Amino acid sequence: MPVDQHSDPFDAPQTDPFEDRLSAALHQAGGTFDTNRAALAAAGAARGRRLRLQRRAAVLGGAASVALAAVGGALLVPWGGSAPASRATAVGATPKPSASTSTSASASASASASATAGSTTTATATTAEGPVSAEQMIETLKKLMPKGTFSQEAGRGTQKDKDLPIAAPYASVVFEDGKGPAAVSVSLNRVQPGTQEAQDASRCPDKVYVPYDACTTKRLDDGSVIMILQGYEYPDRRVDTKLWRAELLTPKGQQVSVMEWNSASEKDAPISRPEPPLDPEQLTRLASAPEWRTVVDTMPEPPKVTEKPGSQPSLPDVHARATLLQLLPKDLDVVDKSRGDDSEFAYAVVDDGRGRSLVQVNVQPDMRDAADALFGSGSETLSDGTRVAVHQGPGAKGAAGSVMWTVDTMRPDGRRVVISAFNAGTQQEAATRATPALTIAQMREMALSTHWFRAQSTN
Structure with a gap:
């Protein structure tokens, strides 16, 4: 149903x-x-x-x-x-x-x-x-x-x-x-x-x-x-x-x-x-x-x-799903996507001809108080102060062969963009492909894009 x-x-x-x-x-x-x-x-x-x-x-x-x-x-x-x-x-x-x-x-x-x-x-x-x-x-x-x-x-x-x-x-x-x-x-x-x-x-x-x-x-x-x-x-x-x-x-x-x-x-x-x-x-x-x-x-x-006015930074009126779809590599077919106009979370299920792959993004306005815990050893700091961490490991327990790749980024003012990709169309199912449809380099480029902090038209 x-x-x-x-x-x-x-x-x-x-x-x-x-x-x-x-x-x-x-x-x-x-x-x-x-x-x-x-x-x-x-x-x-x-x-x-x-x-x-x-x-x-x-x-x-x-x-x-x-x-x-x-x-x-x-x-x-x-x-x-x-x-x-x-x-x-x-x-x-x-x-x-x-x-x-x-x-x-x-x-x-x-x-x-x-x-x-x-x-x-x-x-x-x-x-x-x-x-x-x-x-x-x-x-x-x-x-x-x-x-x-x-x-x-x-x-x-x-x-x-x-x-x-x-x-x-x-x-x-x-x-x-x-x-x-x-x-x-x-x-x-x-x-x-x-x-x-x-x-x-x-x-x-x-x-x-x-x-x-x-x-x-x-x-x-x-x-x-x-x-x-x-x-x-x-x-x-x-x-x-x-x-x-x-x-x-x-x-x-x-x-x-x-x-x-x-x-x-x-x-x-x-x-x-x-x-x-x-x-x-x-x-x-x-x-x-x-x-x-x-x-x-x-x-x-x-x-x-x-909340008191100005007590917490806010994100611009960004449509997370539209931004995610805009930044995905053009050679991927989008077979499913999140619904609604959420500015902080979106997902897309993509297929490059070798099987479905779930991609999701979370956008947060100010996470500076958690920066040191999120970006520890192995992370890097770019010339503009943006911090980047990459994680590659198993996905959900019980999902045979499932892997989850994540690129976590935080701007100097605390704005955070996290992109994750899986080697299946959902997080619960067993792997349907060897690796996610996105490479770490592609995920990194997407997470560091300035488009997350600009208003976007909806798709």
């Missing part, structure tokens, strides 16, 4: 929410790239810049993924804290990766709440008068599920915790309906409507970065946006554990993430049933149950992110 292309659900200026921390934690959790590049990217994200490499996939693996990577784990919400440096992502790594998902049915759904996922038990709505306990979160999830038995219950409420003062509420269980045990989890979040995080929450991810069987996104009658994604736990499909998810994003910024697997654990557990227990319609009903919105309303509102 093709990706449902649509415009941003909440039109507003872009901001910098917690994309970097989320992407960083996700990449580390996936263990996709080697430690050198992980350390490199840790520094790259040091100042909270949006490292947009595969932004949509990162959001896809977003809040709930990080929160529940291990049963009983905690999600750090966007308005506080940061990912440890050891969790930072590699430059050019997958899966930023992204699109988060959003799920919601009409606000009228008290009836659908009681019938959620075919349940015959009516859940008692959680009141917003005080903190919600972990037990209440777990019981709400169980009441909204179909008939079955539950084990391995875990959760977190909205009470303040001195050790995790900004942890978001979640609940997770192993559900058994007679067809095999399955892990099911719900996590809650609150985001600023109109932010980049909110816009990304409903977008289906790009299949260049995240493989899946089906993904749909639509706007509901109450203005909420829902995305249902039927994909896999492992992007490289080294184990065919299925991960289906639904995400709800309401106009008020209430975010509900539901995830389910066809095994008793998201990782390191045998596949116990052909598919996860809830179908897309049931996922929608579960995520849109009003009980979850009531809990979100007990959470503090995220502070508005504003």
Whole structure:
């Protein structure tokens, strides 16, 4: 089923929410790239810049993924804290990766709440008068599920915790309906409507970065946006554990993430049933149950992110995709390309007659605070002060023969351009050619071009 292309659900200026921390934690959790590049990217994200490499996939693996990577784990919400440096992502790594998902049915759904996922038990709505306990979160999830038995219950409420003062509420269980045990989890979040995080929450991810069987996104009658994604736990499909998810994003910024697997654990557990227990319609009903919105309303509102004028250098209105396409060697056929008008990230899949090759670029306005970590021994400094580093190594784990070449550049004022190329058309698949379609010399010339900092017409 093709990706449902649509415009941003909440039109507003872009901001910098917690994309970097989320992407960083996700990449580390996936263990996709080697430690050198992980350390490199840790520094790259040091100042909270949006490292947009595969932004949509990162959001896809977003809040709930990080929160529940291990049963009983905690999600750090966007308005506080940061990912440890050891969790930072590699430059050019997958899966930023992204699109988060959003799920919601009409606000009228008290009836659908009681019938959620075919349940015959009516859940008692959680009141917003005080903190919600972990037990209440777990019981709400169980009441909204179909008939079955539950084990391995875990959760977190909205009470303040001195050790995790900004942890978001979640609940997770192993559900058994007679067809095999399955892990099911719900996590809650609150985001600023109109932010980049909110816009990304409903977008289906790009299949260049995240493989899946089906993904749909639509706007509901109450203005909420829902995305249902039927994909896999492992992007490289080294184990065919299925991960289906639904995400709800309401106009008020209430975010509900539901995830389910066809095994008793998201990782390191045998596949116990052909598919996860809830179908897309049931996922929608579960995520849109009003009980979850009531809990979100007990959470503090995220502070508005504003920057003082001139506090941060900005990039000119450059269309990254148009610039990338303009700078690619003319003898390459472009067989796929990124969509949208992002000024910081773009990709193209090219073919020189010897197989497809993914090329991607990330452009950042000021990374001087990370320069020494990004450009260590082996890098060079040009006569104008521009720093250049070249990295050649393996690509994604599980992708046989995959290699990733990267040219990283930084101007004296901190403007950074990173170009990466792979010897396959996506980051997850095995190599389809010996080396990327671009040479290091070509990538270097492209990264050092002045066109990244000039306004370009779109293509």
